[in-house]
Amino acid sequence: MVALQKPRPSGLVHNLGIWITFSISAIPAQPIALAPRWQVTFPAAVGGKAAESIAVPVEESAMLVAIVASGADASRPRLLLGNQPVATKVLGHDPVSRLEFLLIDDASRHSPLPWLREAGKYANASLTAQTPTGPVSCRTTGWVKQVGGKVLPLALLRVSFDRPVPSPGTPLLTNEGSVVGILFQEAGAGNTAYAIPAEAVHRVQQDISKGGALVRGWLGLSLRADVQAPQVVRVLPDSPAAAAGMLPGDVLTSIGNRKITDYADAANAFFYLIPGTPVRVKLLRGSQPLEFTLTPTRAAGK
Amino acid sequence: MKPSIKQIGDLLALKRDERPEDGYWGDFLCEFHHHQRARVVEKSGLSAMTGHFFEWLGNLGPSKWVYGAGVAYATLTISFILAPRDTELEKPSSSRVNYQVVPAPAPPAEQLNQLDLSPSTQGDAGEQVF
Numbered sequence: 077m078v079a080l081q082k083p084r085p086s087g088l089v090h091n092l093g094i095w096i097t098f099s100i101s102a103i104p105a106q107p108i109a110l111a112p113r114w115q116v117t118f119p120a121a122v123g124g125k126a127a128e129s130i131a132v133p134v135e136e137s138a139m140l141v142a143i144v145a146s147g148a149d150a151s152r153p154r155l156l157l158g159n160q161p162v163a164t165k166v167l168g169h170d171p172v173s174r175l176e177f178l179l180i181d182d183a184s185r186h187s188p189l190p191w192l193r194e195a196g197k198y199a200n201a202s203l204t205a206q207t208p209t210g211p212v213s214c215r216t217t218g219w220v221k222q223v224g225g226k227v228l229p230l231a232l233l234r235v236s237f238d239r240p241v242p243s244p245g246t247p248l249l250t251n252e253g254s255v256v257g258i259l260f261q262e263a264g265a266g267n268t269a270y271a272i273p274a275e276a277v278h279r280v281q282q283d284i285s286k287g288g289a290l291v292r293g294w295l296g297l298s299l300r301a302d303v304q305a306p307q308v309v310r311v312l313p314d315s316p317a318a319a320a321g322m323l324p325g326d327v328l329t330s331i332g333n334r335k336i337t338d339y340a341d342a343a344n345a346f347f348y349l350i351p352g353t354p355v356r357v358k359l360l361r362g363s364q365p366l367e368f369t370l371t372p373t374r375a376a377g378k
Numbered sequence: 379m380k381p382s383i384k385q386i387g388d389l390l391a392l393k394r395d396e397r398p399e400d401g402y403w404g405d406f407l408c409e410f411h412h413h414q415r416a417r418v419v420e421k422s423g424l425s426a427m428t429g430h431f432f433e434w435l436g437n438l439g440p441s442k443w444v445y446g447a448g449v450a451y452a453t454l455t456i457s458f459i460l461a462p463r464d465t466e467l468e469k470p471s472s473s474r475v476n477y478q479v480v481p482a483p484a485p486p487a488e489q490l491n492q493l494d495l496s497p498s499t500q501g502d503a504g505e506q507v508f
Contacts, residue, residue: 146494174493225487226501232493261495270495298507301489309505343489346508 113208114140115156116164116178116245118148130208130245131155131178132258134281135191138183141277143244143260144169144176153178157185168284172229172292172347173272174260175280189247191255195233195273198256203235204249205259207242214238214248216256220263220270221340227301228340230347232270233257241269279348293349293372295357297322299339306342308359320368323361330358351375 114131124147131140144150155164155178162185167177180186192198199219205212219231233256235241235248246259248271257271283290296315297308306328311317328336331345332355349355351374358367381389420426435442488501 146492146496146499171492223495224497226490226495226499227488228490229493260493272493295508298505301501301503301506302487310507312507342508343506349508 113158115208115243116140116142116176117154117156118144118150119152119154121147121149124148128243130243130247130258132245132247132255133186133188134177134277135188136281136285137188138180138186139167139281139285140164140178140180140186141245141258141281142176142178143258143272144174145244145261146174150176155180168288168290170280170284170290172290173276173280175272175277177281177284189249189255190253191278192250192274193278194275195256198250199233201250201256203256204251205235205237205242205246206249207246211249212237212239212242216248216271217268221338221344227343229343230276231273231340231344232260233273234263235259235269235271237267237269239267241267275348279350282350291351292375293346293351293353293355294375295346295349295370295372299328299342301339301343304338306336306339316370316372320357320370322357322359322368322370326359326361326366328357328359329365331355 114133116129116131118127118129120126125145127143127145127148129142129144131142133139134141140155142153150169151166153164153166153176155162163181165179165181167179169176199216202213202215205214214235214237217234217236220234221228221231233248241262242259244259244261248256248258250256255274257273258277260270260272262269280290294315295317296312297317298310298312299306300309308317308322308324308326308328310324311322328342330336331342332348334341334345334348336342336345349372351372354369354371356367357370358365360366438445488503489506490499490501
């Protein structure tokens with residue numbers, strides 16, 4: 077009787093297989109090579125100056141987002157695909173974040189990029205900036221909440237480059253190709269820049285898609301910009317904060333899922349309030365921790 | 379008046395019968411031993427040694443100057459060796475540390491309503507309503 081044996085690979089073939097397997101696994105994951113080809117120019121506004129930006133496809137169909145620098149006329153963009161002009165329509169411009177959303181007629185030319193919902197995980201990370209000339213390595217080094225004593229309406233990411241800073245609007249991608257944020261402008265010190273995080277783009281895009289403009293949420297409480305502590309100074313009558321029972325002197329500790337440690341944190345958190353969407357507010361009243369659920373209303377005039 | 383033989387005989391008889399008071403010999407022996415011990419202690423003290431030393435030195439004659447010079451030389455040598463000196467401290471070599479001092483941010487004074495970071499941009503100061 078003959079016993080059947082499973083054929084085994086020879087030693088040479090076996091070692092070759094292991095070597096190939098390890099060699100393949102050692103190859104680093106390459107970022108998705110999607111060099112943005114969309115560029116947009118804005119003419120100078122009265123007394124201002126012209127500006128350029130990279131336009132980045134967002135996940136929504138046929139929509140691009142770009143940065144409109146201060147002094148440029150946001151109402152008259154000139155969109156280019158490569159060097160070819162492309163007809164476009166302004167969906168909306170938010171003067172707070174300086175984001176402009178454009179709609180292109182030919183949706184077949186639109187190849188959306190995946191966007192992260194929040195950039196917090198990548199606030200200190202190695203990323204890739206996708207410039208028109210190819211990928212450029214960069215690194216995020218935390219959040220910027222205020223510049224020179226001026227508190228920003230929303231926190232930005234600080235980005236460092238080994239070479240000159242690319243154009244505004246350049247997307248910052250993870251190794252998997254997801255957009256963490258888009259460059260806003262140079263920081264003015266070395267090769268560093270500020271970037272608008274992905275969640276801010278989502279927040280503005282959400283309102284502009286609906287009504288063409290960002291609608292800020294309003295709680296009806298006040299804080300002092302010249303006091304670092306996030307302490308409520310005044311609660312306006314007939315406001316969501318008054319209805320919930322907030323009092324002057326309360327110290328904010330979190331708004332939604334954002335931790336509040338100072339005034340600038342609070343200002344950043346207020347940017348993301350959505351009218352009609354309840355938000356949990358945690359605070360300290362004396363030494364007693366309290367929690368409220370507030371529903372922001374539409375901010376007057378915004 | 380010259381005593382008679384009989385008187386002398388009587389006096390001697392009295393002397394033969396004379397005895398010291400009780401405890402006299404005990405006190406005498408005790409005092410004797412006390413003086414003996416005091417003399418021994420006095421001889422073994424520093425003064426006795428000094429006396430012996432000068433006596434020995436006096437007996438050396440002219441060679442005592444050679445001995446003195448040798449003792450002085452030995453004293454100087456020992457004091458030179460044992461005298462404390464300033465400790466030589468080696469300066470540690472300076473090395474860069476991987477620590478960046480980040481100044482604390484200045485307290486906020488103004489609230490920007492728009493992302494306009496040009497230096498001339500003015501924000502709103504004081505109370506801000508959200």
